[in-house]
C-alpha cells in the first residue's frame with residue numbers, strides 16, 4: 001500500500017511540540033482530517049541505518065513488542081515527505097525550539113512517522129527516568145553521578161522511581177517536579193503538557209484555576225499545583241499496570257546491560273587480543289539479527305543455562321547487541337496521560353506509554369565506554385561528603 005503523503009497538508013498545519021537529541025515532534029492542527037487528527041509527526045534529526053525507513057518502523061513493530069506489552073506502545077505509520085516541505089516546516093519551527101538545540105531536521109533524506117498524539121489529554125506528564133540500577137560495585141547510580149558532574153542540583157534518583165516502594169516513588173516524583181524550576185535548561189527528565197503544549201508550572205496553575213480544580217485566591221498556588229499533579233501522578237504510577245511497566249523497564253535495562261560496558265570492553269579485548277580499538281568495525285544489526293538476538297535473550301531469561309551461544313566471537317556479538325538494546329531502554333521516556341486529574345478521582349487508571357524506542361547507532365559503543373569512564377572518574381574525584389548512596393533493592397519477584 002502506498003505511504004500516506006504528508007505533503008498534502010501545509011507545513012503550517014503542524015505545531016512544534018517537543019524534541020530530543022535525535023527526533024523532533026509536531027502535532028497536527030490543520031483542518032479536520034481523520035488521517036491526521038490527534039496525531040503527531042515524528043521526524044529524525046539524524047539518520048540511523050537499521051535497514052532504511054521500513055527497517056526503522058519494523059524495529060518498533062516487530063522487535064520491541066516482544067519485550068514490552070503492546071498496550072504500552074504507540075503504533076507508528078511511515079509517511080511520505082519531501083525536502084522542500086520539510087525545509088518550510090523547519091523554518092517555521094526555528095523560533096519555537098530551545099536555543100541550545102542547534103541541530104536541524106534531516107531534510108535531505110526525508111522520512112518520518114505518524115503516531116498518536118499522547119499529549120492530547122488535559123494533562124500529560126513525560127518522565128525520562130534514565131538508568132534504573134546500580135552498576136557493578138558502585139554506590140551511586142549513573143544518573144546521580146552524571147547529574148552531579150554536570151552541576152545539576154536535582155535530588156531525583158531513578159532508583160527511587162523504580163523501587164516499587166510507594167514512599168520512595170513519591171519522593172522521586174516530587175524531586176522530578178521540582179527539577180523543572182531547580183534544574184538547568186538542559187535537564188530533560190520531567191515535562192508537563194497541557195492539551196498538547198508544553199507548560200511551565202505557572203501555566204499549569206492557571207489552567208487548574210480556570211478549570212476550578214484550584215482556588216484562584218489560594219496563597220501558595222504553586223505548592224498546591226505541585227501537590228495535585230504529583231499526588232495524581234503517584235496514584236497512577238502505583239496502579240498494578242504502571243508498576244508492572246516500570247518493573248519491565250527496570251528488568252530490561254539491567255539484564256540487557258548485564259555487567260556493564262567495562263565487561264563488554266574486556267570481552268572485546270579477549271576476542272581481538274587487544275589489537276583492535278573497542279567497537280571498531282561493528283555493523284548495525286539487521287532486523288533478522290535483532291530477531292534472533294531477542295529469541296536467544298528471552299530463552300536465557302527463562303532458563304539461564306540454556307544458551308546456545310558458545311563460540312567467544314558469537315558471544316561477543318550477542319553481548320554487543322544486548323548492550324546496544326539496553327541503551328534504547330535507558331534513554332526512553334514514559335508518557336502518562338492524566339485523565340484522572342479531570343475527574344478528581346485518584347484511582348481512575350491513567351494511560352501509560354513508553355516512547356522513544358528507536359535503535360541506537362552501534363558506532364556509539366566507544367563513546368559510551370569513554371563517557372562512563374569519565375563520569376565514574378570525575379565523580380570519584382569529588383569530596384566524599386558530596387557523594388550519594390543510592391539504594392538498589394531490585395527483586396524480580398516484586
Ligand SMILES: O=P(O)(O)O[C@@H]1[C@@H](OP(=O)(O)O)[C@H](OP(=O)(O)O)[C@H](O)[C@H](OP(=O)(O)O)[C@H]1OP(=O)(O)O
Nearest residue numbers: 020021022023128146186188327328331360364371
Ligand atoms: O548518554 P546520556 O545518558 O547523557 O544520554 C543522552 C541524552 O542525554 P541526557 O543524559 O538524557 O541529558 C540525550 O538527551 P538530550 O539531548 O540531552 O535531551 C539524548 O537522548 C542522547 O540520545 P540521542 O542522541 O537522542 O540518541 C542520549 O545519548 P545515548 O547515551 O543514548 O547515546
Ligand SMILES: Nc1ncnc2c1ncn2[C@@H]1O[C@H](COP(=O)(O)OP(=O)(O)OP(=O)(O)O)[C@@H](O)[C@H]1O
Nearest residue numbers: 018019020021022023025040115116117118119356
Ligand atoms: N507520540 C507522541 N505524542 C506526543 N509527544 C511525543 C510523542 N512522541 C514524542 N513526543 C515528544 O517529542 C519528544 C522527542 O521525541 P523522542 O523522545 O522520541 O526523541 P529523541 O530525540 O529520541 O529523545 P531523546 O534525545 O530524549 O532520547 C519527546 O520527548 C516527547 O516530548
